[in-house]
Amino acid sequence: MGDKNGNVYRGERGGLAGLSNLGNTCFMKCLVHTPPLVEYFLQDYSEDINMDNPLGMHGELALAFGDLLRKLWSSGQTAIPPRVFKGKLARFALQFSGYNQHDSQVSF
Template sequence: GACGLSNLGNTCYANSAIQCMSYLPLLRAYLLSSQYKTAGDLNRDNPLGTGGKLLEEFAELLRSMWSAKLGEKSPVRFRSQLGKVNDQFSGADQQDAQEFLNYMLDVLHEDSNK
């Protein structure tokens, strides 16, 4: 948690939302403990989600952020997966942080909704 995220073009809108989400205690504990896997919550068949891909990449990014001492982490793998499932966030254009946050909350819900 004591690290920042590299800005990959105009990704500050996403980085700020990701940082905020990483400080939600219940979400962080759920993802860092891989509870979504052990509880059988990962939904690979929900057509409204990403087949669990974005949830897994987001969990991996949080693990990286919270295992780091200081410095910055690159969200390049997460960003790549995000661009594959939603082309609105694939380019280098500035986007709205609130829209990104809404999208992330929705997709995390759908990826873990049985």
């Protein structure tokens, strides 16, 4: 699905897949269902990535998230395991490694 550049568009049959629960992945469900993120990452965003920033992630996390969204929107499967994205995230934010829950909360 999509055009010759690999862009996937809303309205096609994709987007029916969900995420397999690998533990500590609830926040990913929020991310993959945020329309502005979906629209951005289903387009060609490669020129926006700063691969040279020595303090950054060299685009690894953005590329993994984009790949995950493309799989969700074009797979035809019912569930996609977010292993690669979860692994990249854990490399850069150790609190997301393993299966501990990190639910969001508001403190007053």
